[in-house]
Each structure stands twice: as C-alpha cells, then as structure tokens.
Amino acid sequence: MEEIIPELSVLLLVIVRVTSFFIVIPLFSHRTIPAMHRIGFAILLSWMMYYTVEVPMLEIDGRYVLLVLKEALVGLSIGLAAYIILAAIQIAGALIDFQMGFIIANVIDPQTGAQTPLTGQYLNMFALLLLLALDGHHLILDGIYYSYQYIPVDQIALRFGDGSLANYISRAFGMMFMLALQMAMPVVAVLFLVDVALGIVARTVPQINIFVVGFPIKIAVAFIVMVVVMGAIFAVVEELFEMMLYTMRDVMTLLGGT
Structure with missing residues (x-):
C-alpha cells in the first residue's frame, strides 16, 4: 500500500494538468461535448502519459498541495495561451459583422456559452474543421505532453516575478489583433467603399431610403467578397495555428524557466 x-x-497531478488544459483549450473545451466524455478522455490521456513521462515518486503532504495548484495553473496557462491566439478568428468576424450590420444578430458560442458575432462563429467553425483536417489536434495534445519537459511534475516554483511572461502575453495579444485585422481587412475595406457609394447616392437622390436599400446591398457584397477572399483568410488561419503552437511552447518555456 505504501508503494501505491x-x-x-x-x-x-498528471490528471490535474491535463484536465485544466482541456477546460480552456479550443476544440476540446466545447460545451457540445458531454462533460463525462471530456473527463473520461482527460483521464485516459493522463493514464497513458503517466507511463511515458519520467516522474519521481511523491508523498502526499503540504508540498503536494502546492504541486496540485501548480499543475492546475500550468494547464490553464497553456490552454489560455492557445485560446487567446485563436480568438483572432472571432475578432475578425466581429469586425466584419460590424460593417455588415450583423453585429445586432449574435449567436451562442458552444465553447463559452456567450453570445458571439454571427460571422465570427461561422469562421470559427470552419477554422476548427481546418484544424482537424491538418491534424492540429494532435499537435495540441503533443503540447500538453511535452510540457513535462519544460515544467517537471516536482517543480513548484513558476517564473511569474520577472515580468517576462506578462510581456510575452501582451505581445501575443498584439499579434492576435494584427492577424484578426488581416483576415477582416478585405471585407471591411470593400464595405467601407460601399458605405461611401451609398452616401453619395443618398446625397444625390434624397428620395431613396438608403437604410432600407443599403442593408441588403452590404450583406450581398460582403458575402461575395468573403467567397472571393476565403482562401486568403484561411491562409492566415493556418499561420494562426502555427503561431498558437509556438505560443504554447514559449509559455511553457517562460513558466518553466528553461
């Protein structure tokens, strides 16, 4: 019994890190996936990782409680870093919806349960399908697996005091907004020109109710432009996936101090 x-x-400890990682990581944290399935998969993955990761024997004492808290913090930090990067897709959709006039028609995000832009949810679903098609979910699981090389189980201290992690997260936020702007810019720019044209029409022909006429025109133009530039948008999404993996690795490096 003493050996067990x-x-x-x-x-x-492995279960705590993997489960907390699954709470916030994109795709695996969707509320449409039953909680029992997510918990079962997390436990199964933890059980397999336990026999492949070299870990020391630990006693249950006061230090062990700190290790549990540390493991939960590590899993949440890595998952949150990935979620922050992929949030660029939702932001790009919000920018497009704002110009289209769809900002008043939100839908429920199955991942967070909150209201999200319609176009953002549309792009997010396609991005997750692309992530599955590119086997990106395997790389996400590799991220939590190799996290033990950067942050061992028996390491209590994490590097939060020097500010390097906060600086890196702030730069990641900036890069995320830049990529979101790159995805939304073609549609936003065309809709801006449509607004200018509608403004000219409203000045030259005051009898036209420009709000009634302009709304369907902007929607039609936006959909046409989105179809044309969809390839370019998902090229940026692929770059976003790569950035997500690098961000997860860098966060693990900064937390572990390696």
Whole structure:
C-alpha cells in the first residue's frame, strides 16, 4: 500500500494538468461535448502519459498541495495561451459583422456559452474543421505532453516575478489583433467603399431610403467578397495555428524557466 499511494499521487497531478488544459483549450473545451466524455478522455490521456513521462515518486503532504495548484495553473496557462491566439478568428468576424450590420444578430458560442458575432462563429467553425483536417489536434495534445519537459511534475516554483511572461502575453495579444485585422481587412475595406457609394447616392437622390436599400446591398457584397477572399483568410488561419503552437511552447518555456 505504501508503494501505491505515491504512484496515485503522481497520476493525480498528471490528471490535474491535463484536465485544466482541456477546460480552456479550443476544440476540446466545447460545451457540445458531454462533460463525462471530456473527463473520461482527460483521464485516459493522463493514464497513458503517466507511463511515458519520467516522474519521481511523491508523498502526499503540504508540498503536494502546492504541486496540485501548480499543475492546475500550468494547464490553464497553456490552454489560455492557445485560446487567446485563436480568438483572432472571432475578432475578425466581429469586425466584419460590424460593417455588415450583423453585429445586432449574435449567436451562442458552444465553447463559452456567450453570445458571439454571427460571422465570427461561422469562421470559427470552419477554422476548427481546418484544424482537424491538418491534424492540429494532435499537435495540441503533443503540447500538453511535452510540457513535462519544460515544467517537471516536482517543480513548484513558476517564473511569474520577472515580468517576462506578462510581456510575452501582451505581445501575443498584439499579434492576435494584427492577424484578426488581416483576415477582416478585405471585407471591411470593400464595405467601407460601399458605405461611401451609398452616401453619395443618398446625397444625390434624397428620395431613396438608403437604410432600407443599403442593408441588403452590404450583406450581398460582403458575402461575395468573403467567397472571393476565403482562401486568403484561411491562409492566415493556418499561420494562426502555427503561431498558437509556438505560443504554447514559449509559455511553457517562460513558466518553466528553461
């Protein structure tokens, strides 16, 4: 019995990191996936990782409680870093919806349960399908697996004091907004020109109700432009996936101090 307890304690730490990672990571954290399935998959993955990751034996004491908190923080930090990067897709959709006039028609995001822009949810669904098609979910799982090379199980201290992690996250935020602007700019620019044209028409022909006429025109133009530039948008999405993986790795490096 004395030999079993330390092994179970290590397995519990692995489960805590993987489960907290699945809480916020895109795709795996969708509320449409039953909670029992997510928990079961997290436990199964943790059990497989336990036998492949070299971990020391740990005793359940006061230090162990700190390790549990640290594992939860590590999993949440890595997953949140990936979620922040992929949020660029939702922001791009919000920018497009604002110009189209769809900003008043939000839908429920199955991942967060909050209201999100219609176009943003549309692009997000296609992005997740692209992520699956490119086997990106395998790379996401590799990220949590190789996190033990950067942050061992028995390491309590994490590097939060020097400010390097905060600086990196702020730069990641800036890059995320830049990529969102790149995805939305073609549609936003064309809709801006449509607004200018509608303004000229409203000045020259005051009898036309420009609000009634302009709304369907902007929607039609936006959809046409989105179809034309969809390839370019998803080229940026592929770059976004690559940036997400690099961000996860860099966050692990900064947290572990390696």
